[in-house]
Amino acid sequence: MFRSLQRRIVVVFVGLLVLVMALMLALVTRSNARIVSTEIQRELTAGMQVFTQLIEQNQRQLETAATVLAADFAFREAIATQDRPTIRSVIRNHGLRIGAQAMMVIHPDGYLIASSQDSNEPSGSALSPFADLLSAAETAGKSSGFRQMRDGRLYQIVLVPIYAPKLIAWVAIGFVVDDRWAHDLSEVTGLVVSVVHRGGTGAGILASSLRDAKRTELSAAVKEISSDMPGELHIGNEHYQTVHVPLGKETFVALQRSVEQAEAPFQTLQTALWVIVLAGVVVFAIGSIMLARQIVRPVNELAGAARRIEAGDYAEPVPLKSSDEIGQLAASFDLMRERVANREQKILKLAYEDSLTGLPNRTRFIEEFNRLSDSSHGAVVVMNLDRFAPINSALGHPVGDRLLAEIGLRLGSFQSGSNLVGRLWGDEFVFLLRDADRAAATRFAESLAGALRDPFVLDGQRLDVGASLGVALYPGDGRDAATLLRRAELAMYAAKQLHSSVAFAAEAGDEPPHEQLSLIGEMREAMARQEFLLYYQPKLDLASGQVTAVEALIRWRHPQRGMVPPGRFIPFAEKTGFIRELTPWVLETVVAQLARWREVGINLVPAVNLSALDLLNPRLIDHMRRLIGSHSLAGGALCLEITESALMEDPELALAHLNELAALGLKLSIDDYGVGQASLAYLQTLPVHELKIDGSFIRAVATTPKNAAIVRSTIGMCHALGLTVVGECAETADEIAWLVANKCDLAQGYGIAKPLPAEEIPGWLAGYGARQRHQA
Amino acid sequence: MLLVVGGRVCAGDIEATVTAPSGEPLADAAVVLEPVSGSMPERHSTVTIAQRDRELVPYVTVVQTNTPIEFPNQDPFKHHLYSFSPTKTFEIKLYAGKPAKPVVFDKPGEVALGCNIHDWMEAYVYVVDSPYFAKTDANGHARITDVPAGSYRLKWWHPRQKRAVSARAIEIGAAPMSVTQVLDVKPRVIKPKPPADKEKY
């Protein structure tokens, strides 16, 4: 491209010059040709006039000479007395005197009396060779003309009378027309002078100023032209512009001008012009090539710098050589390079570093993992803080962020040559343990737990932070980062559910695919065979001591495997979409059960769990509407429990659907609060009525002051927002007592009742009421 | 000029008219009657051809054989008179006034006279063997008187005639006669004559 820029500059410059020069040359050549043509015509016209005048002048001179001779007394006497020897000697002498080649004395009757040419006496009957001139002279007194004589030569002849005093004879004087004559005239006229005779036998040259070969060529050429058609004549390789002057019958003079000779000065001029033009073009071409190079070289250098920057090499500065426009461009370009380099460093930092903790982020983690060789092995550990969301909600985001930064600082000490520590998002951290096996991973997990055991102190406040860890080993649990992260995460959730600090992916989840497939197929069959059934776990109103609600929990009574816990099939039902068939069944069953309880005078508000898929399914709302309509359910008669994670999948759509569900008069409850990331501030914007605090918080309220403080403040804030609070997993009497003491509205857990089949509920209610009364 | 010859008795007059072929009258033509036989009187009174104002006057003169002619020069400068005619060849070199003696024209025939100095000067003398002759005037008329009766040859001549007219026989009686003749002549060549200057030469 730059090569072609250089070429373009040169081509345009030189092309323009060549164009101008060509136009000039064409103009000069054209005008020269015109000038030559005009000049030749002018010369020919002038030459013809001069020639004609010279001929007339010669003729007058001859006439004068003849008249003088004719007046000579002795001569006249000799003629009158027929004294021929005397006559002959007189005309010879006179001829010599005036340089005439031919002299004759002719009798008025037309015969020759004497001639300077014939040595022997002419007989009296010899007639003069030009009777026509004689008759013309008889009329006009004298005559002249060009005549060929017996010797074959052409003469210019004048004829004057001799009186004594009457006409006694004519005297004729002739000058020969020969090459010398032609040459003399040629010198005066500046033209080629040739005398051409055109007889019956063809044309011939009588005289010419041309010499040798040219003359021979002329005699060849002259045969082809006609006397009355003058114009251009080719003589050999030369061109002659020709005019004719008649010299009597059958004879004419061709006056010629060589076109080549006329062109010669112009040819010299044109040659000089060509030399100048060619030299000019060459000089100009060299000059523009050099100029183009000067322009293009720095541009090429800039292009090279641009290519280096494009390839990511910002180190080498852009060459700055000149102070002209290109130099300024280079300077700007260099400034740009520096700024881009700075910005790229910042972006790289942002792209690979977590800004809060300064630890590597998810992208960096994945890149580091991908750098591992296929044959390597190791562990991916995902760590999630327990109870972080309530801390965030209770103490505010700035504190939560400072806590995360502190934790990041402490985790940073685990960063080593073989270990990578990173933050995935929120309160979730990741560790890459290169070359670690299961035992090493376990040891690492233990040391990690040890590191977090010391409380964090923020603003004089002690905060205890626990964590759940999931471990995936590669290549055993997966070969790519995404799989390993997912499996480690699943293991982490499993650990949370199992309330243990560490879980391994191999045990926690992700059944082998074929087992999953068979399970999905079996779920459909189970639906048809009515293998699913619902258990209900009572919720105790702590203020009144009455059981007012139950949570419906699904169970699968597998013919071969026995009771399958929901954790083993609900995730797959969600993944495959089977949950869409399952949830309506659950709802139908619960509503039907509600009616049956009412018949026996039991008033309970049953709660049904909705998955993310259910919440985002618009058909569920229609289904719900039909259900409420067909059973004439009153407002608040049915409760729907939704996990935070279900809300997070598509918060906007979830909110819209929640609004519709709330409008239908359904009671809405947030399940497992504290496990996820949702803050109270966010939950407050939703049309929810109830909040269920996750069991992990409740389990330790009685013994751990920190948990107690968090739960206490959560209850307080919920009440302030108009939400009822449910404590989950209330297992011991202490815990229930603590919840009562701290104004928690409801409690649910083994400490009150385990999930029961529907038919056992009336019996249990009766027994529980009796026990309470008994205790009271 | 009129010559009266012959006896008183039996003499006749001849009236002659000469025209050009176009019918125009022709001046300066000579009419001559030559007696076939017998003697005839010879009277040789001197005839004059003058040179006046660079011209020879008269242009044509007819004389009988042996007549002397004088050539007086009346111009204030010289002339050089010549004749190359075989009838009478002579030359009077540069002279002024009247030459010492006249030139006798002793043979019949025509004589052309010219001046070597002035080319345009010319005069013609027709010498005949007879005293009976005349010259036509401007009207082409000529009269020969007192010609004795007898047989004659009638001859015509003009200095510029193209062809000679052959003589014919004629009888002269007492009664006057008239003859006519057509002569074809060349136009007179007008030779350039410079105008006379103050000094008249």
Ligand SMILES: [Cu+2]
């Ligand atoms: Cu004279």
